[in-house]
Amino acid sequence: MYRLHGFSQSGNSFKAAFMLRALGEPWEAVFVDYMAGGQNRQPGWRETVNEMGEAPVLEAAGKRLSQSGAILTWLADRHGRYRGRDEDERYEVLRWMLFDNHKFTSYFATYRFMKAFGAAEPDPAVMAFLKNRIDSAFGIVDKHLARSDFMVGDAPTIADISMCGYLYYPVEESGIDVRTAYPNIAAWLQRVQAIPGWADPYTCLPGERIAPLR
Amino acid sequence: MYRLHGFSQSGNSFKAAFMLRALGEPWEAVFVDYMAGGQNRQPGWRETVNEMGEAPVLEAAGKRLSQSGAILTWLADRHGRYRGRDEDERYEVLRWMLFDNHKFTSYFATYRFMKAFGAAEPDPAVMAFLKNRIDSAFGIVDKHLARSDFMVGDAPTIADISMCGYLYYPVEESGIDVRTAYPNIAAWLQRVQAIPGWADPYTCLPGERIAPLR
Numbered sequence: 001m002y003r004l005h006g007f008s009q010s011g012n013s014f015k016a017a018f019m020l021r022a023l024g025e026p027w028e029a030v031f032v033d034y035m036a037g038g039q040n041r042q043p044g045w046r047e048t049v050n051e052m053g054e055a056p057v058l059e060a061a062g063k064r065l066s067q068s069g070a071i072l073t074w075l076a077d078r079h080g081r082y083r084g085r086d087e088d089e090r091y092e093v094l095r096w097m098l099f100d101n102h103k104f105t106s107y108f109a110t111y112r113f114m115k116a117f118g119a120a121e122p123d124p125a126v127m128a129f130l131k132n133r134i135d136s137a138f139g140i141v142d143k144h145l146a147r148s149d150f151m152v153g154d155a156p157t158i159a160d161i162s163m164c165g166y167l168y169y170p171v172e173e174s175g176i177d178v179r180t181a182y183p184n185i186a187a188w189l190q191r192v193q194a195i196p197g198w199a200d201p202y203t204c205l206p207g208e209r210i211a212p213l214r
Numbered sequence: 215m216y217r218l219h220g221f222s223q224s225g226n227s228f229k230a231a232f233m234l235r236a237l238g239e240p241w242e243a244v245f246v247d248y249m250a251g252g253q254n255r256q257p258g259w260r261e262t263v264n265e266m267g268e269a270p271v272l273e274a275a276g277k278r279l280s281q282s283g284a285i286l287t288w289l290a291d292r293h294g295r296y297r298g299r300d301e302d303e304r305y306e307v308l309r310w311m312l313f314d315n316h317k318f319t320s321y322f323a324t325y326r327f328m329k330a331f332g333a334a335e336p337d338p339a340v341m342a343f344l345k346n347r348i349d350s351a352f353g354i355v356d357k358h359l360a361r362s363d364f365m366v367g368d369a370p371t372i373a374d375i376s377m378c379g380y381l382y383y384p385v386e387e388s389g390i391d392v393r394t395a396y397p398n399i400a401a402w403l404q405r406v407q408a409i410p411g412w413a414d415p416y417t418c419l420p421g422e423r424i425a426p427l428r
Contacts, residue, residue: 065309069308102320144265
């Protein structure tokens with residue numbers, strides 16, 4: 001039985017939850033109270049659950065895994081699904097997951113968090129800096145998806161499950177209408193949503209939905 | 215014969231160059247004129263070399279690989295070295311390489327580039343935002359290295375080769391004295407530097423050294 005530490009606002013937690021659902025594996029959620037309590041940033045949590053201070057964390061087979069990309073890879077290898085059809089595809093999957101962590105999810109997730117949930121009003125220069133990087137990364141992915149149904153090969157992989165992680169949240173949270181700005185990403189999100197097990201992040205994971213602060 | 219597209223100011227290119235040197239494999243460098251010409255951001259380069267617009271790119275065995283983490287993994291798997299001693303270690307290596315791309319190399323490399331080489335004077339709010347994230351990521355790694363000689367297990371892996379990528383450049387480029395602020399990282403950099411093949415980034419890769427603009 002898998003145990004996934006996470007919370008609904010965390011798109012990185014959603015990536016792992018979506019994968020477990022796509023695999024049809026039984027799992028239970030362990031709520032990480034980040035939004036109200038900053039639980040995962042506290043020393044006790046870091047020492048016992050994840051020194052990186054981040055959700056998600058997957059407990060599985062006596063192990064404790066963190067980093068959504070490592071969790072997705074471990075699950076894909078273990079179950080032999082969504083990992084790419086051959087070795088070449090698997091390095092391509094890794095390549096896009098690294099790009100995701102570095103530039104695609106990363107800046108978008110930070111931007112959304114600061115806009116919707118940050119305690120202080122975000123600095124406009126910082127938001128402009130992030131928005132510029134989002135535009136660059138999303139432009140690259142939209143172009144890639146103009147000639148490919150999925151990120152790697154012609155079937156869904158963990159690269160898709162990783163990269164869609166923050167894109168099913170309501171537009172008002174980020175204030176960025178990704179589907180209108182990037183039509184190829186919009187069409188791909190429809191295809192990813194057709195993977196069995198897909199559900200809205202707020203129904204996959206514990207943690208009450210919070211209205212955006214701004 | 216490996217061909218590595220990169221340039222000396224790119225710590226991500228250095229990661230791949232250091233790995234090729236550590237493996238003792240013959241390779242040749244293909245100069246990417248990013249600093250003076252923005253070559254890798256131009257449409258022609260993107261279409262023929264790397265759609266992500268980034269160095270490094272490794273040409274090997276008829277393939278073209280990008281993303282330093284994917285290149286390091288491919289080389290480690292192919293040569294059976296620096297990949298971790300068993301499967302558990304290999305997922306830990308992946309975990310730290312993802313953290314590196316997301317938070318450790320990522321913000322530090324951007325900060326250094328904007329300070330030393332950016333065309334425009336960087337916005338102080340953006341620099342403060344990045345510095346805050348650098349402090350957080352470097353604090354996590356320093357704590358980890360207080361109880362471990364290398365990032366994973368007791369021998370060097372591609373996690374070390376990835377994470378050290380931007381830390382052998384002159385302090386004046388970033389303006390951040392990492393070794394003084396983080397003594398465990400400083401001691402680890404000494405150990406990593408003892409890996410056979412290590413050399414200063416400016417001697418590993420083509421591209422003249424440029425004095426920091428500010």
